[in-house]
Amino acid sequence: MDQNVILEVKNLSLNYVTDDGTVYAVNDLNFVLHKGSTLCLVGETGAGKTSTAKAIMGILPHPQSKILSGEVLLEGEDLLKASKKRMQSVRGSKISMIFQDPMTSLNPVMRVSDQVAEVLRLHKAKSRIEAAKMAKEVLLQVGIKEDRITEYPHQFSGGMRQRVGIAMALACSPEILIADEPTTALDVTIQAQVLELMKELKKQYEMAMIMITHDLGIVADVCDYVAVMYAGSIVEYGDRRHIFTNAKHPYTIGLFGCIPDLSIEQEELIPIKGMTPDPSKKPKGCAFAPRCAYATEQCFQETPGNYEIEPGHWVRCLQFRGEDTENV
Amino acid sequence: MQEQVKQVAAQETVIYKKRRQLPDIWHRFCKNKRAVCGLVIMILIVLAGIFAPVICQYDPIQQNLREAYQTPSLAHWFGTDSIGRDLFTRVVYGIRTSLLCGIIAVTISLVIGGTLGAIAGYYGGKVDNVIMRFMDILLAIPSLLLAISMVAALGGGMINMLFAIGFSSMPTYCRTLRGEILKIRKTDFVEAAKAAGAKDSWIIIKHIIPNCLAPIIVRVTMGVASAILFCASLSFIGLGIAPPTPEWGQMLSFGRDFIRTYPHMSTFPGLAIMVTVFSLNMMGDGLRDALDPKMKT
Amino acid sequence: MLKFIAKRLLMMIPVMAGVIVIVFSMMYITPGDPTMIILGETSTEEEREALREDLGLNDGYFKRLGDFCYNLIFKLDLGDSYVTGQPVMDTIKARLPATATMAVVSVAFAVILGMILGIVSAVKPYTLLDNVSMTLALVGVSMPNFWQGLLLMLLFSVKLGWLPATGYGTWKHIILPAITVGTSSAGIIARMTRSSMLEVINADYINTARAKGQKEIIVVIRHGLRNALIPVITTAGLQFGAMLGGAVLTETVFAMPGLGKLMVDSVSGRDYTVVQGGVLVIAIMFSLVNLLVDILYAYADPRVRSSYS
Numbered sequence: 020m021d022q023n024v025i026l027e028v029k030n031l032s033l034n035y036v037t038d039d040g041t042v043y044a045v046n047d048l049n050f051v052l053h054k055g056s057t058l059c060l061v062g063e064t065g066a067g068k069t070s071t072a073k074a075i076m077g078i079l080p081h082p083q084s085k086i087l088s089g090e091v092l093l094e095g096e097d098l099l100k101a102s103k104k105r106m107q108s109v110r111g112s113k114i115s116m117i118f119q120d121p122m123t124s125l126n127p128v129m130r131v132s133d134q135v136a137e138v139l140r141l142h143k144a145k146s147r148i149e150a151a152k153m154a155k156e157v158l159l160q161v162g163i164k165e166d167r168i169t170e171y172p173h174q175f176s177g178g179m180r181q182r183v184g185i186a187m188a189l190a191c192s193p194e195i196l197i198a199d200e201p202t203t204a205l206d207v208t209i210q211a212q213v214l215e216l217m218k219e220l221k222k223q224y225e226m227a228m229i230m231i232t233h234d235l236g237i238v239a240d241v242c243d244y245v246a247v248m249y250a251g252s253i254v255e256y257g258d259r260r261h262i263f264t265n266a267k268h269p270y271t272i273g274l275f276g277c278i279p280d281l282s283i284e285q286e287e288l289i290p291i292k293g294m295t296p297d298p299s300k301k302p303k304g305c306a307f308a309p310r311c312a313y314a315t316e317q318c319f320q321e322t323p324g325n326y327e328i329e330p331g332h333w334v335r336c337l338q339f340r341g342e343d344t345e346n347v
Numbered sequence: 348m349q350e351q352v353k354q355v356a357a358q359e360t361v362i363y364k365k366r367r368q369l370p371d372i373w374h375r376f377c378k379n380k381r382a383v384c385g386l387v388i389m390i391l392i393v394l395a396g397i398f399a400p401v402i403c404q405y406d407p408i409q410q411n412l413r414e415a416y417q418t419p420s421l422a423h424w425f426g427t428d429s430i431g432r433d434l435f436t437r438v439v440y441g442i443r444t445s446l447l448c449g450i451i452a453v454t455i456s457l458v459i460g461g462t463l464g465a466i467a468g469y470y471g472g473k474v475d476n477v478i479m480r481f482m483d484i485l486l487a488i489p490s491l492l493l494a495i496s497m498v499a500a501l502g503g504g505m506i507n508m509l510f511a512i513g514f515s516s517m518p519t520y521c522r523t524l525r526g527e528i529l530k531i532r533k534t535d536f537v538e539a540a541k542a543a544g545a546k547d548s549w550i551i552i553k554h555i556i557p558n559c560l561a562p563i564i565v566r567v568t569m570g571v572a573s574a575i576l577f578c579a580s581l582s583f584i585g586l587g588i589a590p591p592t593p594e595w596g597q598m599l600s601f602g603r604d605f606i607r608t609y610p611h612m613s614t615f616p617g618l619a620i621m622v623t624v625f626s627l628n629m630m631g632d633g634l635r636d637a638l639d640p641k642m643k644t
Numbered sequence: 645m646l647k648f649i650a651k652r653l654l655m656m657i658p659v660m661a662g663v664i665v666i667v668f669s670m671m672y673i674t675p676g677d678p679t680m681i682i683l684g685e686t687s688t689e690e691e692r693e694a695l696r697e698d699l700g701l702n703d704g705y706f707k708r709l710g711d712f713c714y715n716l717i718f719k720l721d722l723g724d725s726y727v728t729g730q731p732v733m734d735t736i737k738a739r740l741p742a743t744a745t746m747a748v749v750s751v752a753f754a755v756i757l758g759m760i761l762g763i764v765s766a767v768k769p770y771t772l773l774d775n776v777s778m779t780l781a782l783v784g785v786s787m788p789n790f791w792q793g794l795l796l797m798l799l800f801s802v803k804l805g806w807l808p809a810t811g812y813g814t815w816k817h818i819i820l821p822a823i824t825v826g827t828s829s830a831g832i833i834a835r836m837t838r839s840s841m842l843e844v845i846n847a848d849y850i851n852t853a854r855a856k857g858q859k860e861i862i863v864v865i866r867h868g869l870r871n872a873l874i875p876v877i878t879t880a881g882l883q884f885g886a887m888l889g890g891a892v893l894t895e896t897v898f899a900m901p902g903l904g905k906l907m908v909d910s911v912s913g914r915d916y917t918v919v920q921g922g923v924l925v926i927a928i929m930f931s932l933v934n935l936l937v938d939i940l941y942a943y944a945d946p947r948v949r950s951s952y953s
Contacts, residue, residue: 078854080846082770103860111857118855123848128870128946138856171946187856381779484662488927491889492907496923499911500670576788580893583790584908599791603897606794607802617791625786632782 025227026052026075026114026195031089032251033074044070046251048089049325052195057221057228059238061274062248068231069119071248072197074099075229076116077106093195112142115188116197120204121180125172131183132158132168135190142191154190161186161216178209182216189220196221197229202237214240235274239263247271250306257332267334269311305337313338375637382633388626396442405433407440408591418611425615428601434612437593438619444594445575445623448509452574453567455513460520461563467521468528469551479525482518490515491580498586508587512577516570523566527559561638565631572627579620595620645949648942652935663927664716668709671920681726681914722921727913732921736903740925742812743895743902747887749818750826754887755880758830759873762837766872767864769842778838784831789890793824793897810899821898825890829883836879840872847871874945881937885930 031048034041045067052058060068073079075091077098091098098109115138118124126134135154136147144150158168161182172180181201188196198217202210218241221228230241238245238259245262247255247270255268266272305311308318318337326339376382395402411431419426425434467478485493497511531537531554540550579596581587588594590601595616602612678701679692696702700711715721722732761781765774800820801809807816844850845868853867854860891904899905903922910918942949 073851076855078851107857107859109857110855116855118848118852120848124852126849126853126867126871128874128944129867134852137853137858141857171950173947174950184852187852381775480658480662483659484666486885487659487663487931488667488923489885489889489930491886491892492923492926495892495907495911496667496670496919499914499916499919500674502675572786576786579788580790583788583893584896585912596788596790599788599794603794606798610798613791613794617788617794620788620791621783621786624788625783628782628786 023053024051025054025094026229027090027092028071028075029090029092031071031074031091032087033070033079033084033089034087035070035080035084037083044084044251045074048248048251048253050246050253050256052227052229053244054194054227055225056243057230057241058244058246059242060229060231060246060248061233061235061238063233066248067251068248069199070251072116072199072229072231075197076110076114077101078110108142111138111193112191113193114195114197115191115193116199117181117184117188117201119200121177121184122204124184125180127172130169130171131163131175135183135186138187139190154186157186157190158183161189161220176209177205178213181205181209181213185213185217185220189224189226192224193226195227195229197231199231200233201230203232203234217241247274252306252335253333254307254335255333261329261332265329265332267328267332267339268307268336269313269338270307273310305335372637376633379633379636381629382637385626385629385633388622389630392442392623392626393446395439396446399436399439399443403433403436403439405436407432407436407593416605416609418609426609426611428598428612429605434598434615437598438595438615440593441595441598441616441619442623444588444592445578445620446571448505448512448578448588448594449571449575452509452512452516452578453570455510456517456520456570456574457563457567459514460517461524463517464521464524465528465551465555468525469532469547469555471529475525478521482521485515485518488515491577494577494581495584495586498581503586503589505588505592508578508581512574512581516574516577520566520570523562524559527562528555531555531558565635565638568627568631568634572624572631575620575627576624645939645942648949649935649939652938656931656935660928660931664713664924665709667920667923667927668712669705671916672705672708674916676914678726678916682729716924722924723917725910725915725918727910727915727918732917735906735918736921736925739901739903739906742900743888743891743904744929746818746822746825746891746894746900746902747884749822750824750829750887751880751884753822754826754829754833754883757826758833758880759837759876761830761834762876763841763864763869765834765838766841766845769838774838777834781831781834784827785835787827789824789828790893790897792827793820793894796820796824797898812900812902817898817900821891821894821900824894824897825887828890829880829886832883832886833876833880837872837876840875841868844868844872870944874941877937877941877944881934884933884937888926888930 028048028050031045032043033045034043036042048067048071050058060071062068070079070084074086075098079086086099089099093109093113098106101109125131129137132151132154135157136144136150139153139157140147140150144153155165155168159165163179163182163186167174167179172183175183181204184201188198201217202213205213214237217228228241230237232238242259244258245256246253247262247268249270255262255266255271257265262271263275266275304317304319304321305314305323308314311318315337321337323335323337324340325333325335327333328339376386399407409432411427414423414427414431414433415429417423417427417431423433423435425438427433428437463478463482467475488496493515494508494511497514498508501507501511537550537554540554545553578587579594579599582594582596583600585597585600588597590597598616599613599620602609602614602616605612677692678699679687679695683691683695700708703711712723715723720733722736724731725735728735758781761777765777768774797809797820800807807820808814809820811817845864849871850863850867853863858866888904891902892907893904894900895902895904896908903926907919907922910916910922
């Protein structure tokens, strides 16, 4: 096994069982995360990005969701098989997560300092006093002023709250940080500040990061590797250069085609024609085929495999069958 | 491209219609076993009330001292009371009294409270303020106590009791309607109707009332349940329906004197109240979930 | 915080004034001649007329309302009972402890039982346990409390002989009435706790707490329950009013010499000054409890607290 790999997700599939039927959220997902690198999961809403993150964290909603298959290997240890207790010691200390909406992800009735101290007390600090002291340091580090650290979340702006979220996630210097659209809910100007802060801290803490986003500007800004997700699968995977200069999958091309000019801030992607497929119906063939301009009869029949078209650049599209160096 | 847009639009209308249609509500209601159970019991109770003379072979009012103090038997399923009246007969006839009282009391609450709430919600401002402060005052007095003191002031009897119950439970209806109307008033279709120059009364009848039916139906179902309880409570302390009319609370109050020797006299009327109120509440819960999953108690 | 309490106390004044006007007006329109009750059927018209003049019954509505308010506010005087001739305030003072004790015990009972049922249901929703406890809660809500009182009495006093059936004096006398009064409130609190918990348990900050590696039980209690309890506090406060109302029936069933029984006896004895005073005192008690609830609410929810400071 590659010493440089810290997290590997293998053949992950999971679904949600609801009253209205089964939703196949993630289908046969594979990726690796290298130490100290940043992987971006890109895709439209409902592509299964957040579900993937929650599966890694082991915090999928309990009775509704079910992991069908796969492994999540943290330094070779399968987290999906780990005991409850083991997962509790992993969460927050080895892997932590920043949530999408800072307005709802902080406990409204707890002081922010206490919320940061909680995670420290669990993994790092020996006493409550020590935890409080360390919490203060972390909060100062993310740019919260000292006189405000004992305030409650509702007294903070969105950007400030997300800083608290970052402080909580980084407090125990985890090896992996999962950031689930950390800037989507923020104003554009604040977005840049928060992103800058995250980049800086990532470097300082030498973490690996999984950045979930649908904002290609962020992708270009922070990532080393990109995984483009569509309907619960990764349709294209490669390093930044592969994706930005040599995108092959029709969906990826469509994504970039939506942006006339990268220098213009783009709040959200203009969807490619048609809609994200209904995830409660598992389609036959390629999930993207109904919206694909290049789709052939075969695309509706056969599920495409994962084809490596150049070293480290994988595409899940039948067009490239045979072009790959090695079939997986 | 156009084809797809059409498809999407069609899909959306289907979803929209689906939410609105009765079969769908019915389907969701049926999924809730407790609600269906409540509905079935309620139907049985109502039928028993309607066909009381067919079901019962005795007279609910006529005394028969020779048969007095009988414990439950084949001849008298629920036994007899201290003056020989068949308790089963009286309990079944009591359905008529209780349901009628419950429905009338709720109607009074709904008409007075609902109208005031609608006015407050629709016009807002000072009117709203005055009405809601008045409701605050009523809410400061526990409703059963308010009802009792109203009966004391107006004098006993069925009409006065119903009015007292209706009046004292009015604030809930007022608040429900006001809240709903405040919500609906801000929606686009009401704004649009206003912009088109529709009259207030037209907007209220055509747009607002149909849209707050769901919470009203739920509130009324549960309201009948609590009105029945109220009515039984007042009759129990002798301020409600006077004997010899068969009424469960009043029957209980008589049975109470014989609690040590003949517990059946108070058991069956109490059971009747509980089953009825329980079924109505289960139905109300089910309706609430079926009509609007997001609505809370 | 002091500012908040002062503000709430000020807000109570108009409501209480309204209650006084309503209660007074209700007694004002009451048919019948109070002097007949005081002096009895055998009294002469002259005697009654003299008494009427003496009590101010011949004055106009506003004069009498004014006198009533003046006596209440400056002398804490609610008038004399028509039947016993005793000052109403004294009678109420004598009866208050029984009702207050029972109310406090039953609130404690309702809150503890209701919260346990609600939390158990919310933690394992849609399971057998949830169904059983929610059905129990609904039974509690649907049971007429006078009937429940009779059943409890039958079981614990008549059959088992563990607790006294009627009367007042020892702690044993309080148990059955308190359970009786508290049951329906326990049911309502259980239902409220469940729905509130279910809502909170899906909140983002619960996931945040889990992501920290916190134990599930602590996540549920520290992060879930603290937030879920906020609406439950209000419900519990409102239930206090229902309990004071329920006391009327329960005290009648258990022959407890409390305010509730006093009210029933006075209504049947047409002792209207007592009814009037009793309703007022209960309304004031209820409002004070609601004030306390609001303070608790502000204490539990920093968002509310800061909106007042």
